[in-house]
Amino acid sequence: MGRMAFALLVFAALALAQSPSEKLKLALDRLRGPAHQGVYELRVERPSSVRTYRLRVYTDGHRAHLRVLEPRSEAGQAFLSLGEDLYLYDPRLGRTLRLPPTGRGERFLGSDLTYQDLMGRDLEALFQVAEVQGVLVLTPRPGAPTPYGKVEVYLREGLVERILYHDQRNQAVRELKLSAYQRLDGAYLPREMELRDLQNPGYRSLLRVLEVQVGPVPERCFNPLYLERGC
Amino acid sequence: MSLLRLAWRNVLRQRRRTALLSLVVVYVTVAVLFMFGFLDGYGESLVEAYAQYVEAPVVVAREAWWEDPDPENGFPSLPPLAHPLVQAATPRLSLYALFRSPYRMQGGVVLGVDPEGEKALSRVPSKVGEGRWLQGPGEVVLGYRLAERLDVRVGERLVVETGKEALGLQVVGLVRAGVGNVDFGGVYVHLEDARRLAGGGVGATHLALRVPRGREEGVAKALNQVLPEGFRAKGVWELMGPIRADYEGSRLFYVPLLGLFMLLAAVAVVSTTYVSVRERLREFAVAESLGLSPARLAGQVALEAALASGLGLLAGLLLGYALLGYTSTHDVFGPLMRLSVELLPEAGLSEHLYTSIRPVYALYASLLVGLSALLALLFPGRLVLRLDPSRYVKGE
Numbered sequence: 327m328g329r330m331a332f333a334l335l336v337f338a339a340l341a342l343a344q345s346p347s348e349k350l351k352l353a354l355d356r357l358r359g360p361a362h363q364g365v366y367e368l369r370v371e372r373p374s375s376v377r378t379y380r381l382r383v384y385t386d387g388h389r390a391h392l393r394v395l396e397p398r399s400e401a402g403q404a405f406l407s408l409g410e411d412l413y414l415y416d417p418r419l420g421r422t423l424r425l426p427p428t429g430r431g432e433r434f435l436g437s438d439l440t441y442q443d444l445m446g447r448d449l450e451a452l453f454q455v456a457e458v459q460g461v462l463v464l465t466p467r468p469g470a471p472t473p474y475g476k477v478e479v480y481l482r483e484g485l486v487e488r489i490l491y492h493d494q495r496n497q498a499v500r501e502l503k504l505s506a507y508q509r510l511d512g513a514y515l516p517r518e519m520e521l522r523d524l525q526n527p528g529y530r531s532l533l534r535v536l537e538v539q540v541g542p543v544p545e546r547c548f549n550p551l552y553l554e555r556g557c
Numbered sequence: 558m559s560l561l562r563l564a565w566r567n568v569l570r571q572r573r574r575t576a577l578l579s580l581v582v583v584y585v586t587v588a589v590l591f592m593f594g595f596l597d598g599y600g601e602s603l604v605e606a607y608a609q610y611v612e613a614p615v616v617v618a619r620e621a622w623w624e625d626p627d628p629e630n631g632f633p634s635l636p637p638l639a640h641p642l643v644q645a646a647t648p649r650l651s652l653y654a655l656f657r658s659p660y661r662m663q664g665g666v667v668l669g670v671d672p673e674g675e676k677a678l679s680r681v682p683s684k685v686g687e688g689r690w691l692q693g694p695g696e697v698v699l700g701y702r703l704a705e706r707l708d709v710r711v712g713e714r715l716v717v718e719t720g721k722e723a724l725g726l727q728v729v730g731l732v733r734a735g736v737g738n739v740d741f742g743g744v745y746v747h748l749e750d751a752r753r754l755a756g757g758g759v760g761a762t763h764l765a766l767r768v769p770r771g772r773e774e775g776v777a778k779a780l781n782q783v784l785p786e787g788f789r790a791k792g793v794w795e796l797m798g799p800i801r802a803d804y805e806g807s808r809l810f811y812v813p814l815l816g817l818f819m820l821l822a823a824v825a826v827v828s829t830t831y832v833s834v835r836e837r838l839r840e841f842a843v844a845e846s847l848g849l850s851p852a853r854l855a856g857q858v859a860l861e862a863a864l865a866s867g868l869g870l871l872a873g874l875l876l877g878y879a880l881l882g883y884t885s886t887h888d889v890f891g892p893l894m895r896l897s898v899e900l901l902p903e904a905g906l907s908e909h910l911y912t913s914i915r916p917v918y919a920l921y922a923s924l925l926v927g928l929s930a931l932l933a934l935l936f937p938g939r940l941v942l943r944l945d946p947s948r949y950v951k952g953e
Contacts, residue, residue: 426720431657452725469695471716471723473659493659494713525660 346455346462350479353462353486354447357504359515361386364538365395370437373528379435380536384547384557387513390444391547391557394435404553405434405441412441415553422553437531438521443502449489453477474499485514498524511540560853564860568868571833578829579869582929585822586873586922587880589815593921594881596811597913600804604793606907609680610736612796613765614773615643617780620789622762628652628755631762636788642768642776647674648761650751656744657716658707665703667717667744669751669761678767681732681739687711688730694750697726700743702902704731717746721756735909741902766790800904815921823866823928827936830862834937842946855938862933866926874919884912 344352368379380396394403402417412425425432430441442448452472453464462479466472475494480487485507491500501524506517515535523529547557568575608614617638622630628650635648650669655662672691676682682690688711691698697715699707709715714725732743752759768776773792780790794801834841841854884890890910898906 426718431662431716431718466714466725469725471657471718471725473657473714473716473725475659475714491659499659 346457347450349457349481349484350455350462350464351450353479353481353484354450356484356514357486357516358385358387358513359538360511360513360540361543362510362515362538362540363543365536366392367532367534367536368435368437368439369532369534370435371528371530371532377436384543386543386548389548391543391553392444393556400435403435404556406548406550406553407441407444408548413550413553417554420554422550424550438500438523438529439519439531439533443521448472449477449479485516500524508538510538560857561860564857564864567857567861568864574829574833575865575868578826578865579872581822581825582866582869582925583873583876585818585925586870587877588818589922589925590874590877590918591880591884591912592811592815593918594884594912594914596804596808597915598885598911599807601913602907602910603797603800603804603905606736606738606905607797608770608773608793610684610734611738611905612793613678614768614770614793615766615777615780615790616763616796617766617784617788617790618763620787623789623791626651626762628759628762631755631759633758633760635761635764636785638764638766638780639783640768640776640780642772643766644769645674645677645767647671647678647765648748649763649765650748650755650759650761651763652719652751652755654744654754655718656703656707657718658709658713660708661706663703663707665742665744667719667746667751667754669746669748669754671748675745678765681734681743681745684732684734684739685730686733688728690730691745691747692729694747695724695726696729696747697750698730698732698743698745699728700740701731701733702740703742703744704728706741717744717750717754719754719756722754724750724754726750736905736907737898737902738905740898797905800906803904819925819928822925823932826862826866826929827932830858830865830933831937831940833861834858834940838940838944841941841944842948845944845946851942851944854941854944855934858938858941859930859934862937863926863930866929870923870926873922877918877922878914881912881914881918885914886911 362385364383366381366383368381370377370379378396379394379400382393382395384391388409390405390407392405394400404415406413412430413422414425415422432440434441434444449464452467452470454467456463456465460481462481464477464479466474473493474491475496476492478490478492480489486504488504489502490498493499501522503520504516504518505520507514508517515538517535519533521531544557546552617636619630619632624630631650638646648671652667652669653664654667655664670691672682672693676690685698686701688698697717699709699715704710707715709728711728711731713728715728717724717726726746732739734740734743746754748761766776774794777790777792777795784790845851845854888909888911891908894906894910895908898908
C-alpha cells in the first residue's frame with residue numbers, strides 16, 4: 327500500500343513537473359492581469375529631472391489601450407497595442423499613426439520601458455529557455471531579432487519577479503522588477519514595475535497601478551478609430 | 558627674328574625688373590596648375606569612391622525606383638543587358654532599416670548583395686579590416702565607424718528591422734574603406750536576407766555594372782537605347798548626388814577666380830612694361846628715326862612682355878608640375894580629407910586625395926603669356942605707336 331502511494335506521488339510529481347518553456351509561458355500568462363480598466367502612474371527618472379505621467383489603461387490581458395491623462399502638455403496621446411500592430415494617436419498632429427513592428431522596440435513616452443515591455447511576448451518568441459538553479463535562462467534563437475545575448479527571468483511562486491537583460495558580452499544592461507502582485511478575478515497583476523537602465527546610472531522608470539477596476543472592457547477600446555475620441 | 562633677339566636683349570638688360578615680373582607669373586602659374594590638379598584630383602577621388610565603393614560605375618533600375626527608392630519599385634527578375642563593355646553585373650537590394658544593438662538604435666540603408674558577385678564589382682569586400690566578408694545568409698558586414706556607434710563587435714548579433722520583417726544577424730566583418738559612406742553607414746547583408754527584410758516578392762532593386770573607367774556615361778547612354786521600357790541606366794556621375802553639385806560649384810567658382818588671378822598677373826606684367834617703355838621713349842624714338850616702323854616697335858614691346866612672362870611661365874611650370882608630382886603620389890591632403898569625411902560622413906568623400914597631372918594645365922597657364930603680350934600691345938605698345946620721334950630726338 328505504502329509502495330503504491332509512493333509510486334502515485336512520483337507519477338503526480340512527474341505530471342506536475344513543468345519544462346522551463348512551460349514555466350515561462352505560465353509566468354507570462356500571469357503577468358498581464360485580468361481584463362481591467364485602471365489608472366497607472368509612470369514616473370520617468372533621469373539624473374537631472376523627474377517626469378510623472380498618469381495613464382488611463384484598458385486591457386483584456388492581450389490587447390491594451392493607453393491614454394495619457396497628465397501632464398496636461400501631453401494629455402490626449404493614446405496608444406493601442408493589438409498584438410503585432412501598434413497604433414499611436416497624437417493630438418498635436420490630430421492623426422492616428424500605425425507604427426511598424428520596429429516601433430515596438432521604441433521607448434514608451436521617453437521612459438526606459440518599450441512597448442514590448444508593456445505588452446509583448448518577445449521572451450517566448452525569440453528565446454530558447456533553460457533552467458539553471460531555479461532561474462530561467464533565455465538565449466536567443468538563431469536569427470532572432472533581439473540584441474540581447476542572454477535574459478535571466480527570476481520567478482517567485484510562478485510569478486515573474488525580475489528580468490535581467492544581458493548584452494552579448496554577458497554584462498547586465500537592463501533590469502525589470504515586478505512586485506506587489508495582486509490576485510484579481512483569478513489572475514495576477516503586478517502593481518509595481520521598475521525598469522533600470524544599468525548602462526546609465528540614474529535612469530529609472532517606475533510604473534504603478536493606482537486604480538484598477540476588473541471586468542470586461544468594451545470592444546471599441548481596441549478599435550483604432552476610438553483612439554482619437556476615447557472609449 | 559632680329560626683333561625677337563632685340564626683345565630678348567632688352568629683357569636681359571633689366572634683370573631685376575624681369576625677375577620681379579617673372580615671379581608674379583611663377584606664382585600665378587603654380588596656382589593655376591595646382592588648382593586644376595587639385596580640382597581634377599578631387600573629382601577623380603569622388604568618381605573612384607562612388608564607382609568602386611558607394612555605388613557602381615553604372616546602375617540599372619526601374620524608372621519608378623529612381624524616383625522612389627522603395628523596394629516595392631524593384632524588379633523580380635533581372636533585365637537583359639547587352640553591351641560589350643559590361644565586364645561584370647551583380648544584383649543589389651537596398652532598403653531602409655533600423656539597426657539595434659543592446660545600447661543604441663540607428664537608422665540607415667541596408668544593401669543586400671550577392672557576396673561573390675560583389676567581389677567582382679566593388680572594392681568593399683577587399684577592404685574588410687576585421688573579420689571577413691559575407692559568405693551566406695544570417696550574416697552582416699558593417700562599416701567600422703557605424704559598428705563603433707552601435708557598439709557591436711565581430712561575432713555579436715545586430716538586429717536589422719524594417720517595417721515588414723526583423724532579423725538578428727551575426728556581425729562577421731568590419732570594413733575600413735576610407736570612404737565616408739561605407740565606413741559610417743555601410744551595412745551589407747546577403748541578398749536572401751535583404752529579400753526577407755523587404756517582405757519578399759522583390760528580387761533586387763537595382764543592378765550594378767562594372768565598365769571600364771571613363772566609359773561609364775557612354776555605356777549608360779548606350780544601354781538606355783536597348784533597355785526595356787521603364788528601365789534606366791545611370792553612369793557614376795549621375796549617381797553622385799549632391800556632392801556632384803558641390804564639385805561642379807567648386808569648378809565654377811575656382812575657374813573664374815583663376816582667370817582673375819591671371820588677369821591681375823598680366824596687369825602686373827604690363828604695368829612694369831609700361832614703366833619700362835616710358836623710361837625708354839627716347840630710345841624708341843631713335844629706333845623709329847632709324848627706320849623701324851611704330852608697329853614693329855609696339856610688337857617688340859609686346860614680345861618683351863611675352864618673353865618676361867614666358868620665363869616666369871617656364872619656372873612656374875617646373876615648380877607647379879613638381880608640386881603636382883609630389884601631391885599626386887603622396888597623401889598630403891589625407892588629414893584634411895579625414896576631417897572632411899568626419900564632418901560630412903554621407904557625402905561619399907574619400908579619406909585620401911591625390912592631385913591629378915595633365916599636360917593641358919600648361920596650356921591653361923600659358924594663356925597668361927598671351928594675355929600679357931596682348932595687354933602690352935594695347936597699353937605700353939600704344940605709347941610707342943603715338944610716339945613723336947622728332948620731339949624725343951630733340952630732347953624735349
